[in-house]
Each structure stands twice: as C-alpha cells, then as structure tokens.
Amino acid sequence: MVSLQDPNQNHLLAALLDAEFDRLSPHLELVQMKLGDILYESGGKLEHVYFPTSAIISLHYLLENGSSSEIAGVGNEGVLGISLFMGGNTTPSRAVVQTSGYGYRLKAHVLLEEFNRSGQVMHLLLRYTQALITHMSQTAVCNRHHTVEQQLCRWLLLTLDRLTTNELTMTQELIANMLGVRREGVTEAAGRLQVQHLISYRRGHITVLNRNGLECQACECYGVVKKEFARLLSDVQHRQGRESARV
Template sequence: MHDPNQNHLLAALLDTEFHRLSPHLQSVPLRLGDVLCESGATLEYVYFPTTAIISLHYLLENGGSSEIAGVGNEGMLGVSLFMGGGTTPSRAVIQTGGHGYRLPVRILMEEFNRSGPVMRLLLRYTQALLTQMAQTAVCNRHHTVEQQLCRWLLLTLDRLGAGELTMTQELISNMLGVRREGVTEAAGRLQGRGYISYRRGHITVIDRAGLEVDVCECYDVVKKEFGRLLSDVRHRQPGDLPKRAA
C-alpha cells in the first residue's frame, strides 16, 4: 500500500497544511533509470519519494558524471524552485525504483509563500541537503573508493530500510564518479570481510555494523545533520491520516 506519510516531509506537515496539499498529490511509480529532470530544465512538479531513491548528478562536458546528493523518503526533489533558481543545475535520475508522490510546482509555491510551517520545514530540509552535497564533495576528494562505497551503501540502506539492493557496479561507478574497476576492487574487499554479498547486480548487506566501522566520518555528519534539523518534527505514521474538521 502506498501512503504519502511514508515520506518524512509530507508526514511532518501539520494537518491544516496537509489538507491543503493532499488533493493535489499524485501517486506515481518511479522506475529505475527514469530521468525526472535534465540539467537546466524547469520542473513542472516536485517529487516526494516514498520507496524510491532519486540521484542528483552533475554532468561534465566530456560526458562524465558524479552524484552530488541522493533524495529518498527523507526529502524531496525541487528545492531550487523555492530558493529562487527556477531551474536545477543537476540531472535527476531514479537510482532505486519504487514509488512516490508528485505535486504541481504552483501548489507548492503557493504554500511556501504563506511563510508558515511549510516554508520553515522546507528550509530546514534544504540546509540538511546542502550539508549532504558539501560532505559528498569532501568525501570524493579525500576518502578512498572503499570508504565512499560504505557511505553510499549506508545512506541507501537508511532510505530503503532493507538489506538488499538492485544495483550494478557500472551504476555505482557513475554515482561515485570513479572507474568501474575501482568499484569492483572495493566491493570485493567488502565481500571478503563478510560485509556484503554481490551477485548479478544484487547487493545484500550481511554485516551493517562492519560497514559502519569502515565508513569515513562523512556518513555520520550527514546523518546527524538530518537528525538535528528534523528531530523535533512530529510525524504522522503511514495510514494515520488527519481527520478533517466537521
């Protein structure tokens, strides 16, 4: 069953704001590899993933790319709109297929411009997202491919809540912006330690604690910032829709 409250931002809305937005929320499948937005394009909808993960990529002139951030059930795609940019400099592609909800940009901007709880919630989320982007840049520059892979796996697990991922090494290399051979070697070392099992595009995490030991500090920085900024937000649980006033 799909429920908008599976997305943490939608679940954090006060009942009044949720009732204004919910009639406009559209349930949509988000399929692996689908491109939601190209770099420089104008979004017609913002997206709130529930069981899918959206990857934000920066594309180089030579065709290379690297992930600058991921968006799962903790957030949304489209922060550039209410930050005044109008367009996004990154390419948004579905990293992990699943489900989500989309909302017309006009509806979100009307709510944001009320300068109420929705605006404050989205700005706090944006700060956490910027922290993730900055930490990703630091990690890609200073840490090993193995540490980057641990970080990426743990963030993906946090968003999915499951221990099995459908992901090819080629796709992971595109996410991290490194050669496929480097991912193969790093994954082989993690598998040799018994942390993961990799077979035909499927990664099964066997020992999460092992990944947490070997990951760099970047994972904790991102996780703690999201927790710090959104820790006091009340969340409705899936299936727990607010009652309308009589």
C-alpha cells in the same frame, strides 16, 4: 503494490499539520518511478516537485565531456526540486531514479503557493534544504579525500537508511557512475567488503550482511550527514510518529 502507498511514508509530508496537508493532498499524484528514469534534466524548468516514498532519486552533476557523479540522493526523508522555492526555476543537476519505487508528484505552483504563506511548510522545507546542502558538501569532501572503499560504504549506508530491506539492486557500473570513479575501483572495493563478509554481491544485487561492520569501515562523512539530518529534522520524525499513530 500501489495500494500500499501513502503520502505519510514521506517524512516531510507526514510532518505537515492537518490544515497544510489538507490543502496539498488533493494535488498529490502517485507516480511510479522506474530505475533509470530521468525526472529532471540539467537546466530544465521545474514543472513538478517529487516526494519519494519508496523510490530513491540520485542528483547528478554533468560535465562537458559527458561524465557525471552523484552530488546527493533524495529518498523518503525529503523532496526533489528545492530550486523551486530557493529562488530559481531550473536545476543545475540531473535527477535519475536510483532505486525504483513510488513517490508523489505535486505541481510546482501548488507547493510554491504554500511555501509563500510563510508558515510551517516554508520553515520545514528550508531546514530540509540546509540538511541537503550539508549532504552535498560532505559528498564533495568525501570524493576528494577518501578512498573508493570508504565512499562505497558511505553510499551503501545512506541508501540503506532510505530502504526497508538490506538488499539493493545495483550494478557495479551504476555505482561507479554514482561515485564518479572507474568501475575497476568499485569492483576492488566491493571485493574487499565481500571478503570481510560485510556484503554479498552477485548479478546486480548487493546484500548488506553486517551493517555495523560497514559503519566501522566508512569514513566520518556518513556520520556527519546522518547527524545533520537528525539535528535539523528530529521533530519531523516525532510528528511523523504521532501522525502515523493517529491514522
């Protein structure tokens, strides 16, 4: 429900000092994000940035022939729209809602003004950006060198890290589009994981039954991304815990 949403559910917003949060909070607008909604088109001007709380956004790179694949995902750990403060005003990727939920929208110029104060917000966003670049780089390596089954495990684990449940609403066709592979490949990979009782899949719903087993099946790419986010944003999680306790 909308009433259960709070900006502090986003790790970056929760990490802000009181003065910084107080400057931004009047401008935060709660928005519902539905599965399949397109928040940015490739090459589009950034009018807003988004801080997801319960939604997950997938960044897709589009090819000239219309095909695409996911280059990264953004959930409650981060912010959508890093191109804004990295020196550009457009994004080369399409941003599509992968998991429906909520998030907070902020006008681009408001965040940019805060970023240009060269305070904690700037340092926090730059560290998050470094972690996101690692995520993108590792995704490219994984898609080139690892099996569809390993890619599927990586994708499932990264998605689970952003959810409070072990159930995902996602068709195999959508997963295939995320990974940039044929649907048949995803069907075979998901079937092998189901035979091993690691997941259960039916009618567009995936339930992870054995997370530890899924981690054993995944390639090293999941661990690399998770460790980099933890290394760069470990104090973010600490301050978030303190903020939650204060509230």
